[in-house]
Amino acid sequence: MHHLSGIYLKEDKPTIIEGKTYYTFKMMYPQKEREYFVEDKKEYDDWIKNLSRAIGYFDLSTKYEIGPKLGNGKFGLVKLAVNKQTGQKLAAKFMTKKEMSNVDLELVRTEIEILKICQHPNIIRIYDVFENTDSYYILMEYCDGGDLFTRLEKTKFKIPEKKAANYIHQILAGLCYLHEYGITHRDLKPENILMSDKSEEATLKLIDFGLSKIIGPNETCTEPYGTLSYVAPEVLMEKPYNKQVDMWTVGVMAYLFCVGFLPFDHKDEREIAKQTMCDPTPYPSSYWNKVSNDAKLFVDGKLN
Ligand code: ATP
Ligand code: MG
Numbered sequence: 435m436h437h438l439s440g441i442y443l444k445e446d447k448p449t450i451i452e453g454k455t456y457y458t459f460k461m462m463y464p465q466k467e468r469e470y471f472v473e474d475k476k477e478y479d480d481w482i483k484n485l486s487r488a489i490g491y492f493d494l495s496t497k498y499e500i501g502p503k504l505g506n507g508k509f510g511l512v513k514l515a516v517n518k519q520t521g522q523k524l525a526a527k528f529m530t531k532k533e534m535s536n537v538d539l540e541l542v543r544t545e546i547e548i549l550k551i552c553q554h555p556n557i558i559r560i561y562d563v564f565e566n567t568d569s570y571y572i573l574m575e576y577c578d579g580g581d582l583f584t585r586l587e588k589t590k591f592k593i594p595e596k597k598a599a600n601y602i603h604q605i606l607a608g609l610c611y612l613h614e615y616g617i618t619h620r621d622l623k624p625e626n627i628l629m630s631d632k633s634e635e636a637t638l639k640l641i642d643f644g645l646s647k648i649i650g651p652n653e654t655c656t657e658p659y660g661t662l663s664y665v666a667p668e669v670l671m672e673k674p675y676n677k678q679v680d681m682w683t684v685g686v687m688a689y690l691f692c693v694g695f696l697p698f699d700h701k702d703e704r705e706i707a708k709q710t711m712c713d714p715t716p717y718p719s720s721y722w723n724k725v726s727n728d729a730k731l732f733v734d735g736k737l738n
Pocket of ligand 2: 625
């Protein structure tokens with residue numbers, strides 16, 4: 435007897451064993467997988483049909499009209515989805531299980547569990563999750579304004595201080611909420627922040643919780659993660675770290691907003707790591723003498 439809650443069903447190509455064809459599927463548990471071989475195609479189809487029903491798979495197209503592509507994800511596309519009954523516009527993140535390892539599947543599950551908890555104006559809202567034998571679909575709030583990286587590119591990454599303060603305030607509001615739940619984002623960067631609409635007053639929304647982790651109040655963690663230029667030194671040194679690592683990243687982003695370049699940056703990744711771990715934060719005066727003392731104190735505090 436096997437319980438089916440939280441398992442994944444993966445249909446594989448037929449396997450030939452000693453000249454005989456077997457129809458093959460896998461049941462994937464977090465720590466292990468079981469492979470099944472069925473001699474008869476009809477019997478195989480029955481297994482898939484009944485297991486799918488028992489696991490609770492749904493058909494996306496009965497509820498949503500799928501529209502144009504919004505972006506590329508690691509395991510598939512993000513597309514516009516319109517609720518057929520209400521007309522509400524959402525973003526649907528498609529993920530193909532075939533390309534995912536068991537670890538990847540766990541990361542997706544973490545992302546979904548975290549998003550289900552979060553209800554905050556600066557964190558992307560999740561509305562629905564669908565799954566079938568080969569894909570996963572996350573339906574979330576639709577953001578029409580693109581990501582913050584693309585928005586910053588238009589002004590060569592430098593923005594007026596008032597605007598920078600407003601952006602940082604919104605990012606911190608989202609982070610503060612996450613941290614109160616014991617969730618560390620761990621992959622913050624402008625690419626993972628979306629703008630609610632195209633206007634100048636758009637709300638910032640944190641996305642991409644694939645690398646997030648729930649770390650208890652007195653717990654620490656040592657696994658490496660994240661995008662090099664934004665990563666805190668304790669992570670690179672493989673020292674125990676906690677939610678404070680997100681604050682370092684806020685410092686890196688605030689630095690970028692103030693002067694238009696990153697504090698620790700180089701063609702060679704090893705050099706970025708070395709700068710982050712060993713060098714004092716550089717404040718070249720030709721750029722920083724145009725920035726207020728308050729802003730500089732904030733940045734330096736976060737990068738301390
Ligand atoms: P990567 O690892 O490359 O960041 P990913 O699998 O984590 O990919 P996301 O970052 O969540 O995928 O989404 C990929 C892209 O799809 C985003 O950069 C963005 O352009 C678009 N996108 C994602 N979510 C939304 C949304 N809610 N509204 C509008 N566009 C979105
Ligand atoms: Mg992303």
